[in-house]
Amino acid sequence: MAVFDNALNAFRQSQISFDELLAAARVAGGQSAAEVALALQHLETMFRGGGLPAEQYFALQSALQDETRLAVAPVSTPAAAGDDETLLAPRPAPADDATSVESVPLAAPIAAEPTLVQTQAPTLTTESLLQGLDPNQPQAELTVGCTLKNRFVLEELLGVGGMGMVFKATDLRKVEAADKDPFVALKVLNQDFQFNPMALVGLQRETKRAQTLSHPNIIKVYDFDRDGAYVFMSMEYLQGRPLSHLIRDHVETGLPFKKAWPIIHAMAEALGHAHSKNIVHSDFKPGNVFVSDEGEIRVLDFGIACAIGRSEKDGHDATVFNARDLGAMTPAYASLEQLQHSAPDPRDDIYALACITYELLSGKHPFGRLSAEKAQELNLQPKPIPKLSRRQWKGLQKGLAFKQENRSASIDEFISSIGPRSSVYYGLWASALIIVCSIGVNVYWTLTEKAVVAEAPKVVPSLTAEQLQKIKDLLELAEIHFDVGYLTAPTGSNAFWAYQEVLKIDPYNKAAIAGLNKIADTLEQQAWEFYEKSDRSEALKKVQEGLEVNPGHKGLLSLQEKLRFN
Incomplete structure (x- = not known):
């Protein structure tokens, strides 16, 4: 097993790619059980020591195990x-x-x-x-x-x-x-x-x-x-508790969109990740989604999922596992193709996700819990959900399409079609509106041969020597507060407060404006550090502090959006 050990060490030293290491593991997997066990031991030791990420560890572990046996x-x-x-x-x-x-x-x-x-x-x-x-x-x-x-x-x-x-x-x-x-x-x-x-x-x-x-x-x-x-x-x-319990608690009206959207987004993230690994869940339903007491969303039972598009490279690992034959499929959430025993496809999960999304928002299954086959036979149409915009309703309808070719092509397409418009979207529309209005005004003035009036310059206040000295003192004080970490607290003795006092005297003071931006940038950096440590609560606090300083800070707004939906 020295070949695999050498390959593993070469990979750690960036001498070979992971694909080359994986190929070496497959070759090593054909050796004796004792040699494979030694290689697995070496692999695990390296993983425990932090030398390999979990995804690479499990891929190598699977490659080492002889697929003609059950480990x-x-x-x-x-x-x-x-x-x-x-x-x-x-x-x-x-x-x-x-x-x-x-x-x-x-x-x-x-x-x-x-x-x-x-x-x-x-x-x-x-x-x-x-x-x-x-x-x-x-x-x-x-x-x-x-x-x-x-x-x-x-x-x-x-x-x-x-x-x-x-x-x-x-x-x-x-x-x-x-x-x-x-x-x-x-x-x-x-x-x-x-x-x-x-x-x-x-x-x-x-x-x-x-x-x-x-x-x-x-x-x-x-x-x-x-x-x-x-x-x-x-x-x-x-x-x-399972998501099915939450739906049952809101069976009359469904959840408000703002409460349902983080759940929908988290489910979509999970399914999208699985699809990127060529795995279809195949039994996605409210009972297989779990809402923790902390509000975290987990999708269950990928252990019986189906692989997508097996090819020749699968070799003797091409065993077909039909979950439905063993009671692992729920007809109310199964796509028409699943019920007809077609090959697994990501759009099977999209149909189920659309059904659950409809239930979350309305409290009821779109087809009265009938299977897709029966609903199509009866030509049933889901009742529109008033809380959705026309765009969102069309997106949900596409996810609920009985025929695969009419359904949303991917999780990303489905989620973008029913999700809320981002601030960037509205910003673009506002910019476009301003441009159109500006063009219209210019055309009007041109046609009427009116002289274009220049924009009035900003009025810079005339400051006394006493005010100038006070501004200088406040700017120095703000720098001191910043250096010792007093960005927005304690009250009345922090950099944010000092810069605000400067702007009360001189609203266009460049040093004060730059100081506020510097505080917001620092708080953004601190928020990202907490985010990378998976401390979402502290990250959100830093984001909120930063937005109080600079409400239009793009980096903070972007991180706030990420925290809200992840």
């Missing part, structure tokens, strides 16, 4: 060194949205465990995975208090559906590591999955794909494993 219990999925994020959980979902366990929300990244890495990653063929499973024999009932893999203690049943059951579980390894909140969510799959060899292969591979979808609006899937007769996935665990 049911691979080397444990690590998080970046130093991670210690709390795992939280949801309330149980009701039975009316239990077409699949995906309606149950889940938690936050698993912290890195201080245990030794296994020297050999156990791999199982499909036959060995199924060995000992007898579909004719009833399973022992899985209940709260049971332990899976001598690691996960089931604490609470969160939901039951077509896919199986979801439990809140205590991860004993996290207990050993003194994690302050050692909970995960386990989805224990039903017999349709457990006794179907192709479904097991497909689900395991799709779970690996889900692990590459690192995005703040996508739930995290950790692992796929088996304990005796039980096949399960482990996922993160959140506190909150």
Whole structure:
């Protein structure tokens, strides 16, 4: 495995590209299990040390594993060194949205465990995975208090559906590591999955794909494993409720657009990210969107998603996983093409997103929860939503089109067609209006042969020596306040206040105006620093401070827009 190790080191030294490293990993994956295990160990060590981003780590891990086998219990999925994020959980979902366990929300990244890495990653063929499973024999009932893999203690049943059951579980390894909140969510799959060899292969591979979808609006899937007769996935665990509950709370009128838009935008961001990775969700519905108690939006269950456009390069990894055959598709949100068993397409998710958007804004499903096939047969048309403009309504209608060719072509097209107009848009219209008016005035004066009156110059006040001295003192004071970091506080003793006092005396003082811009620029820089640390609250505070100083600051306005919708 020295070839892969050398390639990995060469990549870190920027001597080869990531594509070249990935090719070396695929070659190395064809070696013996012991050699692959050593390569995985080296890869994980480098990842834990911060030498690789998560996306590259998972891509290399998948390439190293021989795709003709099922790596049911691979080397444990690590998080970046130093991670210690709390795992939280949801309330149980009701039975009316239990077409699949995906309606149950889940938690936050698993912290890195201080245990030794296994020297050999156990791999199982499909036959060995199924060995000992007898579909004719009833399973022992899985209940709260049971332990899976001598690691996960089931604490609470969160939901039951077509896919199986979801439990809140205590991860004993996290207990050993003194994690302050050692909970995960386990989805224990039903017999349709457990006794179907192709479904097991497909689900395991799709779970690996889900692990590459690192995005703040996508739930995290950790692992796929088996304990005796039980096949399960482990996922993160959140506190909150499904979007279906929020819709139910506003069934009469729907949410106001200002409240619904951040949710719509976050869902679109998650789906757009998946589509950029050539993955279609295929079972997108309100029960598969989770709203945390902090207002964060997570899309669930990409672990059963479908890959788009498999090609020859997929080779023996071209197993087709039909989620609908195993109860993983919800007809009310499935596109016409899904119901007709067509190949996966991003526009399948766009149809579902449009249905959910309609529900959020109106409180009701656009076609009374009928399938696309039935709605088309009855020629149903969704009722217009008064709170939407004509442009937005047309955009939503296009997302709801039954035929794929008439539907929005991409998530970006859909979201831009129904989203609010940006300040830039209105600024352009205002500029255009001013230009048109100016042309009209010029034409008028030309035709009437009126003399054009020059614009009156700004009146510069005549300042006394005492006022000039006071301005000088205030400017010096403002610089001192700025240097010590007193930008907008404390009250009456900060740089912002001092520059304002100068402008009260001399409204056109260039030094004071430049000073205000300098304060706004500094606050923008501080806001970005908090944003990059994922501290949105502090970032927003800095933005608001800066806009108080300079309400028209473009950088601050742009960051405010980003914080509002992300």
